[in-house]
Every structure is written in C-alpha cells, then in structure tokens.
Amino acid sequence: MRGRAGRPPLWSYWVVLPLFVLLWGSIAWLLQSPLLPTPLNVLDTLVRESATGELWRHLGATLGRVVVAFTLAMIIGTAIGIVMGRSQTTNALFDPLLVLLLNLPALVTIILMYVWFGLVEVAAVMAVVINKVPNVAVTVREGARSLDYRLEEMATVYEFTRWQRLREVWVPQLFPYLMAATRGGLALIWKIVLVVELLGRSSGVGFQLHMAFQVFDVAAILAYSLAFIAVVQLIELAILQPLERRSSRWRQPEAAHA
Amino acid sequence: MLELRIAGRDFGQPVLGEVFATIARGDRICLLGPSGIGKTTLLNAIAGLDKSVPDEAVIGRDKLRVGYLFQEHRLLPWRSLDANLKLVGASDQEAKTLLEQVGLSGYGHYLPDQLSLGMARRAALARCLAVKPDLLLLDEPFASLDPVMAGELKALIAGILDSHPDMAMICVTHDGGDAEILANRLWYLDGKPARLQWDDLIAEACLINGLLDKLRSLEPARL
Numbered sequence: 001m002r003g004r005a006g007r008p009p010l011w012s013y014w015v016v017l018p019l020f021v022l023l024w025g026s027i028a029w030l031l032q033s034p035l036l037p038t039p040l041n042v043l044d045t046l047v048r049e050s051a052t053g054e055l056w057r058h059l060g061a062t063l064g065r066v067v068v069a070f071t072l073a074m075i076i077g078t079a080i081g082i083v084m085g086r087s088q089t090t091n092a093l094f095d096p097l098l099v100l101l102l103n104l105p106a107l108v109t110i111i112l113m114y115v116w117f118g119l120v121e122v123a124a125v126m127a128v129v130i131n132k133v134p135n136v137a138v139t140v141r142e143g144a145r146s147l148d149y150r151l152e153e154m155a156t157v158y159e160f161t162r163w164q165r166l167r168e169v170w171v172p173q174l175f176p177y178l179m180a181a182t183r184g185g186l187a188l189i190w191k192i193v194l195v196v197e198l199l200g201r202s203s204g205v206g207f208q209l210h211m212a213f214q215v216f217d218v219a220a221i222l223a224y225s226l227a228f229i230a231v232v233q234l235i236e237l238a239i240l241q242p243l244e245r246r247s248s249r250w251r252q253p254e255a256a257h258a
Numbered sequence: 259m260l261e262l263r264i265a266g267r268d269f270g271q272p273v274l275g276e277v278f279a280t281i282a283r284g285d286r287i288c289l290l291g292p293s294g295i296g297k298t299t300l301l302n303a304i305a306g307l308d309k310s311v312p313d314e315a316v317i318g319r320d321k322l323r324v325g326y327l328f329q330e331h332r333l334l335p336w337r338s339l340d341a342n343l344k345l346v347g348a349s350d351q352e353a354k355t356l357l358e359q360v361g362l363s364g365y366g367h368y369l370p371d372q373l374s375l376g377m378a379r380r381a382a383l384a385r386c387l388a389v390k391p392d393l394l395l396l397d398e399p400f401a402s403l404d405p406v407m408a409g410e411l412k413a414l415i416a417g418i419l420d421s422h423p424d425m426a427m428i429c430v431t432h433d434g435g436d437a438e439i440l441a442n443r444l445w446y447l448d449g450k451p452a453r454l455q456w457d458d459l460i461a462e463a464c465l466i467n468g469l470l471d472k473l474r475s476l477e478p479a480r481l
Contacts, residue, residue: 153307154332157324158346158389168345172336250369252337 031188033051037219045223054208055227061203065193067120069128076129077136078178082170084137094137101134106192110199110217119200128192135188136181143177144170173248182240190232259284259426260393261317264303266451267310269297270350274299275451281393285426286419286438291447297430298329300447301395304428325386326395331378339381340366348388356384360414376407380414387418396429400436412439 021039028038037045049055056084084091086088110127155165171178196204204226212220260281267274273296281287289297303311304327306319313320333342339362343353357363362373370378379399386394399415400408416439419427425462430438437444446456 001328027413150328150330151334152334153302154326154328156307157305159324160345164345168334168337250371 004126006186025136035095035216037222040090040252042222042226044086045219046227049220049223054078055224058203058208058224059203059227059231061201061207062193062197062205062228064188065125065128065204066186066189068242069125069132070189072125073129073132073185073189074178074181077133078174079179080133082142082144085141085147091141098134098137101130102138104131105196106131109194110196114200115224119164121201123192124196124201128189131192132185132189136185139177139181140174143174156226170251172247178248179244186232186235190228190242194228259318260304260322261313261352262316263316263317264300264311267303267308270288272451274303275449275453277303277454278365279445279454279457281426281428283424283426284442286441287426287428287443287445289428289447290432290437291432291452293432295477296398296452300452301326301397301430304393305395322392323389324393324395325389325391326446327379327383327386327397327399329401330398331370331382333378333385335369335371336339338367338369339384342370342381345386346385346388348473356387357381359387359418360384361410376403376411376477379403380411381415383411383418384455392427394425394427396427398430400431400433406450409416412436415441434463 025039028041046055076090080094084094106127109130110124113123113127115131117126151173155169160169175223193204194206194209197204198210201207205228208224209221210219212224262277262279262281264274264277266272277300289300291297294308299308302308304316304319305324306313306316316393332340334345339357340350340353344350349357353366354363357366360383361476362377362384365377365381367374370381373381383399396415400411403411406455415429417481419425419440427440427443429436430436444456445454448455
C-alpha cells in the first residue's frame, strides 16, 4: 500500500524531463511542421490562452466536474464497499453487478447516460460516478474484510456509537485502502471527465481538445494537456501526499519507549 | 447483580457446557483452569461479545457498565492515551487522574504502541476504570510480564479493588497465587465441554493450606 517507496530520487526528474523537452524541440525544429509545434510554440499558446482567461475557465469547469464526481464516487463506493466487506449476503447480492460494471467500458456508460438523460451536466457527472464506484467499492471491500476483530470487540464492550466506530475504528484502518482508491480514482476520473466533455459538454478541457482536434491545432492540444498534467500533479503534491503523511504518523513511533 | 444461565457454546465441537452462577457486587472472582479450556470464551460470553450466546443468558448485564482488560491492550493505536480514555467518556481531568493512578502521569500524549507491554496494559486498565465499571473483566492480566512488572500490576489491581468495594471482578489466570492476592471467590473451569467444577468462596484455611496444591489434587473424577 505504500506507494512512495518505489519513487526514484528527485534529481532524475530534473534531468530526464528537460532532456525530453530538448529532444522534442530538436525534432520539431528539424521537421518544421505545424503538426509538431516546438515547446516554445506550446508555451506561447499556453500564455495566450491563460491571458484571455479561456484556459482557467475550462480548467475550472473540468476541475469542478472531477471534484463533484470524485466526492460522490468515494462516498457511494466506500459505503457499498464497507457493507459488502461486512455482510456475506450483501456481497453475494452486489458482487455479480460489480463484475458487470467493472468490465463495462467507460464509453458505453457515457453514451447511455447522454442518450437517456440528454446532454446535461447531471448525465455527465453520473456517467463518471458510475464508472468509478465499482473500483472504490472493490478496494474498500478488501479493507473492510481485514478490519481487526479485536478492535471490534473493544468497541462493542465500550459501547462506541455507530459514528464513533466509523470514525475512530474503521476509517483509520481503511485509510490505506481509501488512499489507494483515491489515487486510482483521481487518475481514472480525470480521463473519463475529458471524454465526457468531448462527447457532450460545451466547456472543459475535453471540449477544448475537441475544438483543437477539429482544426488540427496541435499546439493547443499540447498546451491544454500540459496545464492538465500540472493541475493533477499539484493536487498530488498539495493534497494527497500531506494527507498521507499526516495520517500514517502513528505507524512510525519516534522511538520504542522504556 | 448478574446471573449467568449460559446453555453452552460450540465452535464446531462443544467447548463450553452449561454455566450457571450468580455474581454479586464486591465479588472478586478468579477464574482458573487448564489452558485452552474456554476461560476467555466464558469471559467473552459474560461481556456480551459472543453473538451466539443470547442476551437472556446473562441476566442483568444491560444495567451494568463493564470494563474489559483484554490480553492485548486494544487501545486505538492512532489515538493518544488521553484520547483513548476520553473516547469511553472520561473528562480531561479524569483522564489525567486515571493515568496518574496507573503510574503513567505525563504519558497522556503518547501513542499506545510507543509504550512497553506493561505500560500499555496499565493504560488499558485505566480505560477500564474510565467507564466507572460495575464489573471488571481481566483476561490474564499478568501474562508475558516479567515478575517485577507483574508484581507491580498485581499490587495496582489489588489497590483498585480496595478503593472500589462495590465493583465486581472476574480475573482469568493460570496462577493460584494471583487468586490468593486478588480473589475472595474461586471458579475452576474444566471438563469437556467445560463447566464450573468449583465455585467457592476462598476460605482463609484454604489459602493457608496452599491453593495451588489443592487445585492440582483436584481430579475431575472426584467432583
């Protein structure tokens, strides 16, 4: 569950990424084709889009959809996962449906939602949520199955309320699983949201990519992709990693005492 | 205060037979018996942790506050000792006093796993007391402690019992010596399925004559 362990040292990012940009620049410079703009062209587009406010409007729209869809998917998926992990009957009832949904292509859900509910915001968000809930549920179910029965007994003897049990006993144990679901979830949801926007919304990064595709504006495609990657990384660094550090503090006692 | 009418408990094969007994306020019971005979099973049944033992089998428990000292500390490892005590209803001041009482003053902000085994067990004992229990259940409180720490804990529990004359206690142990110090009543669990072979007040004479010897000479056939 400890995702950070396999991470290479920081300097590798400062070496490999500039080298990559250099390579891309030289190839673009050699080809001199509008289909492969130079890094400077892309930067230029990025600055221009950002100055007109277009970039922020569309990034904001995408971010909004991601946040709403992610929150809903985590809440619903966690609830289903806990119940499935704790109750054999519920597991038997939901597991076949889960298998079905897990193997359903995201594109199908999106098309169906748009066909049934129209090209509206609710349909877009719902399509993303439906795609994500099974993944969260499966991950959290794993965690719910491994809850420590000894702490359950303790909570029973000391008459913990339902809320105390959830907050104090379950969530800390489920935390690594929730974190895994969050990481996997964000990565997946970002990508699905783009497709949803491309197919049926008139705002968002996906919509902009669609427009750029129509006129083969590769510089715009790359500019929006870069902005997008930057936002995802920002969320990782500013929210996910501190959260993970903070919540796993109790696992590393400073020193064994006495 | 409490009446046991346990019909038995199966884990594939019968472990516990019928157990009938009454527990009064101020009873200090030591529950002895060979290992693996079902002492913890009985304790769990009394505590209401065994879902297959109906509530009617332990009459009066719903009116009691129970403190249970498990073999492991079972404090929430992600919460400080203070927070663990407050979770079961202690106030700031009570948490401080309780930790002081078990010899852990100043450790309120420590996490349970930063403590030694003996200290963690005392912290868990403080949590038992935090609920102001009518019935204190102790599952082998001195197991895997070195003799010095075990002795300290024994003295601590004896002191707690002295200052809570109305509290009842059931203490699972292997050691008749624990009973001499802590108990005024003795349960001996044995047989297959296990039943209370012996439920008696500990008489002074019995203690003088050596409780352990008496237990050793106790053959099931003679009961």
